[in-house]
Amino acid sequence: MFIQEIKENGVPDLDVIDSQRMNRRFAYRQRMRQELRKRFRIECLGQLRNFSQSQKEDVIKEGDIVLIGDTNSKRIYWPLTKVMKFIPGRDGRVRVVEVSTEVVLSYDQYRGFIHWK
Numbered sequence: 001m002f003i004q005e006i007k008e009n010g011v012p013d014l015d016v017i018d019s020q021r022m023n024r025r026f027a028y029r030q031r032m033r034q035e036l037r038k039r040f041r042i043e044c045l046g047q048l049r050n051f052s053q054s055q056k057e058d059v060i061k062e063g064d065i066v067l068i069g070d071t072n073s074k075r076i077y078w079p080l081t082k083v084m085k086f087i088p089g090r091d092g093r094v095r096v097v098e099v100s101t102e103v104v105l106s107y108d109q110y111r112g113f114i115h116w117k
Helices: 012-044
Strands: 065-068 078-087 094-100 103-110 113-115
Touching: none
Parallel strands: none
Antiparallel strands: 065 078, 065 113, 078 094, 094 103
16 A cells, blocks of 8 residues: 545635735725825815805994894894994993884893894
């Protein structure tokens, strides 16, 4: 009898092959994510503008008709008033406004007024 080598019929370890493929795929996805983020910053973020600074506020003067805003009621029910006089605070900024509605002359804080055009 001759000593013969036992022949192995098999395939390379699938776990090793699969892990190598997964590592390449992970690196590819990570590279794509970085490229897309870089492209987004260059193309899209440059086109955004800050619209809150560009909006012009209407200047309310004495004698103007304004709506007094109220968050608890619909706009259709907000009262129309006429600005009679501005009352500045100690720092010179207008804090209180004297307004006249249909019946009452009252003092109101200077916020929540919407200029009636």
